[in-house]
Amino acid sequence: MHLNLNLREVGFHRAGWRHPSSTPDRILDADYFADIAQTAERGLFDAVFLADSPVVFGNREPLVQSLEPLTQLSALAARTSHIGLIGTVTTTYHEPYEVAERFASLDQLSGGRAGINVVTSAGDAIARNFGHDSHPQPEQRYERASEFVDTLYALWAGDRFTNSRFSVDAPSPWHPSPQGRPVIVQAGASPSGRHMAATHAEAVYTGSSTIPNGIEFLRDVKARAVALGRSPDSIKILPGIVPYIGATEAEGKALEAELEELARREQDPIARLGVELGADLSGFDPDRPLPFDELPERKAGTSRTIRLRTWTEQENLSLRQLAEVLVRSLGVIHWTVAGTGEQIADELEAWYRAGAADGFNVLVPLHPRGVRDFVDQVVPVLQRRGLFRTEYEGATLRDHLGLANPALARTA
Template sequence: MSAPDRKLHLNAFLYGSGHHEASWRHPQAVPHRNLDIKYAAEIARTAERGLMDAVFVADGYAGRSNTLEPFTLFSALAMLTAHIGLIATVSTTYNEPFHLARQFASLDHISGGRAGWNIVTGGGSAAFNFSREEHPEHSERYRIGEEFVEAVKQLWDSWEDDALVFDKEAGIQIHNDKVHEIDFQGENYRVKGPLNIPRPPQGYPVLVQAGSSESGKELAAKTAEAIFTAWQTLEDAQAFYSDVKSRLARYGRTPEQLLVLPGISPILADTEAEARELEEELHSYINIEEALKRFSPGFGVDLREYPLDGPVPLHAVKSVDEINGNKSRHGIITELARKESLTIRQLVHRLAGARGHFTFTGTPLALADEIEVWFKNGAADGFNVMPQLYPSGLEIFVDKVIPELQNRGLFRTSYEGSTLRDRYGLARPANPRTQAVIH
């Protein structure tokens, strides 16, 4: 797609009652419906009405999230929607390549080519749920993850696209010469193959990576087709965008083959004053004690021991090198506190909106302006939209922000193609095992 024809990509990040941590207490919220597939379908259909590229769910294997397992959720949503992409987070650290390859191939077949895999290496607290004493070290997780992804791709390629023939006269269902054992032998995985389901309609589900550490950026440049990231300022987003795009050439890839999609978490109303009022209302529902208890482990210091309206104790906070979890998010949060000289209370309010993603409070027109600036100035190819209050936050985005983006020629006015790859403008990967039929 040439620069003048370039269009935004927009995903709706599904997150219960909303991305504000206290959204569930708001009178409009319906937190009792978080496990209701009808509620999820209503939100997905709203995103589809807005011609958004995909809905996305994060996932983990520890804690009390009150959310549905993503393969189950998206298999149901595939039957209740027609166009919207379905991007699920699944960890490499706590899965096996064969299982994951089969699950995503199944979802891609069920949805008619609308699946996407957000590749993560998992959170440390999950280790104890998988018979492990500790979470693998950060760089080791990424080395293992890279091998995992390669095994999965080879499994998807173990079936050539025309292996299924169903020749009734000849009595042949499958061309056996077109289904291959992969005999994958890695440092961490050995997989014989083939996969026991044909190649996905998209070849591979769209490969997404979430992470902005050095290891994450390198994995994205080598493997990913979209990268989900979090930045607080235009300048930081531009620097990341330029950095990750510049790494593609060493892997024989072009900038168009990797979409950079930061998170943007809006509170919207017809006037800025009304939006600020809603923001203050949401902040008033925060349980400060619980928020500090939750944030403190990541900082390496108990924030409850410091004055709430005093400065964030950056002198006591762990350095990025000491973190074995989400290094990039830790860096963003500490830099935010440093740059803006935030008090602990102010930091809690900032993180309550979207856990370190860019937050916005104002009118739909002003948000459209902000999106256009990032899009046209080398900071983003689109956004993960993270409403701080569901379902109303997504409804106002679809009904008032998207039409403004369409009026400016920045967003589609109809869906193109039938797959998530079509929406993202990504080519279907060729199968390296394709060969001519032997007669």
């Protein structure tokens, strides 16, 4: 299986920064992130991943998203030797040439370890940061994103190229890296997002929270890819997991409970969910499921709304329960597990063998402790079971993911 580490500054629990093992004063320290990335590399992870959103969310998520991904990954390239380096870019508010240049540079300097997480962003607040009044509709965003990625391919290949939005007039000055070009990563649960994944993505982050919905997502995206002429092995599906790890099951659960005790609620959970959905939820019965059909149409976050609806229906959650869970998880719709390394490995193996995942995007609740716990307590169990590598067999991100080198395909 494949393992990817999310490099969120203090981890994926909203109170992670308050835990005694946390060092929030170091989140602008290059050594801090280098230590985390080096630990993940010691654990033979495929890649580290940096999310990004070009807007400040105030106190919703304290002490996160403080550094620009490409700058940070460039620093990590010099401090690591094998692990992949994936950064996020919004296709809605950037231009292909600048993105192609920046990621081609990272790919060359890292020896072929770069990946680009392509997002379309969400919300009018982001639009205003780029001088626009409102955010485009989902269809427009995904159409632009698809043409954006096609243009990246042309730029990285040195081809002349024109589509309805972009034009490459002259060959680019960049040579293929050892992996040919950066790996394309994507996340999206809406029909448009799934089509985008099937068309372009080589790795997909998803918010599957149970084995059945993991199986559904994996099969659907891979079937779409096959219908477009791609091999199902050319796209890796990586659900997120938030692991609370202890020497005993009780210790793992105690860590989760400790973080909950540290958490401060600055806003009513239902009101906070209303902000996420762009709707006033005060008129709905908090002890009944949220009637999503009665919400106003939104211009942003379609994938997120679909995931929330699916989660509500599959888990039979009341509005209050949904809001409470989202507050605890910083709004992340991911599978959460508490227990020993052996127990967490059991769960990963169950998902993997059931066909619900090609691997996992690991979102530890605490940095730097979380990645050390995972590497020291979960990875060895997976290795003993023959489910995870015992050494890197190649030097590039494509090698780790078992993906073809496009530059070699062009010359074949």
